[in-house]
Amino acid sequence: xxxxxxxxxxxxxxxxxxxxxxxISSTGHLILVGDLxxxxxxxxxxxxxxxxxxxxxAVVWEYRKRFGAVVAGLGHxxxxxxxxxxxxxAFIPAALLGLAFxxxxxxxxxxxxxxxxxxxxxxxxxxxxxxxxxxxxVDEVDAMTWRDALKVxxxxxxxxxxxxxxxxxxxxxxxxxxxxxRAATEFSFFLAVPTLMAAGAYDLYRQRSLLxxxxxxVFAVGAVTAFVSAFLCIRWLLRFIATHDFTLFAWYxxxxxxxxxxxxxxxxxxxxx
Numbered sequence: 001x002x003x004x005x006x007x008x009x010x011x012x013x014x015x016x017x018x019x020x021x022x023x024i025s026s027t028g029h030l031i032l033v034g035d036l037x038x039x040x041x042x043x044x045x046x047x048x049x050x051x052x053x054x055x056x057x058a059v060v061w062e063y064r065k066r067f068g069a070v071v072a073g074l075g076h077x078x079x080x081x082x083x084x085x086x087x088x089x090a091f092i093p094a095a096l097l098g099l100a101f102x103x104x105x106x107x108x109x110x111x112x113x114x115x116x117x118x119x120x121x122x123x124x125x126x127x128x129x130x131x132x133x134x135x136x137x138v139d140e141v142d143a144m145t146w147r148d149a150l151k152v153x154x155x156x157x158x159x160x161x162x163x164x165x166x167x168x169x170x171x172x173x174x175x176x177x178x179x180x181x182r183a184a185t186e187f188s189f190f191l192a193v194p195t196l197m198a199a200g201a202y203d204l205y206r207q208r209s210l211l212x213x214x215x216x217x218v219f220a221v222g223a224v225t226a227f228v229s230a231f232l233c234i235r236w237l238l239r240f241i242a243t244h245d246f247t248l249f250a251w252y253x254x255x256x257x258x259x260x261x262x263x264x265x266x267x268x269x270x271x272x273x
Contacts (some may be wrong), residue, residue, distance in 0.1 A: 119163050
């Protein structure tokens with residue numbers, strides 16, 4: 001048993017779970033932490049796909065009653081049908097752009113400097129949105145129209161750029177387009193399910209040759225850790241937004257990005273990504 005490998009799986013699973021649903025970019029953190037742990041080869045990228053699926057399952061578990069009611073009501077409940085239709089509409093922009101430009105983005109932008117720059121720019125945008133925020137027009141997810149969903153979906157497409165943050169783009173984008181803080185946050189959670197499922201299935205299929213039985217235990221450690229930490233993070237975030245805005249995350253992004261740029265510029269860390 002390679003205890004160091006299991007420790008890396010545990011750390012990366014924790015990073016994924018704690019960052020996937022916060023507006024701070026799980027992909028950006030995984031790229032950098034994976035680099036520091038020297039776990040950023042092709043097998044490491046496959047591992048990231050698996051632990052993202054673990055984090056996604058935390059949403060399914062937290063909202064299992066909601067998803068169960070939607071499935072049960074698809075045949076007769078217009079609210080359930082609109083909910084599913086909105087998820088489909090919001091999913092389409094990122095799916096199309098990801099298929100068209102995904103390989104180019106991974107080759108050109110999955111590097112320390114672009115990630116750090118995206119952290120800083122994203123933080124500035126969050127500060128601006130919070131400062132200019134107007135009263136919300138949509139207070140609940142069920143009140144969203146397909147146009148609202150499409151706008152959030154277009155915002156999510158920006159998260160194809162590592163460091164932008166899928167959750168940050170959808171939550172802040174939703175607020176910018178008139179959703180309440182809670183509605184934007186919950187829709188971001190729900191949208192993570194089809195988005196991460198589709199992206200994970202597609203990448204697993206493309207990299208199926210790297211799958212090996214011997215990796216199951218390591219992957220399981222990472223996925224379970226991501227599930228548990230993501231579940232706790234979701235619960236915490238819903239309580240947090242009841243009394244706070246996202247300014248804290250904005251400043252975290254800016255400081256994190258500046259520190260990363262400084263370490264790269266002065267050669268304190270040899271970022272290999």
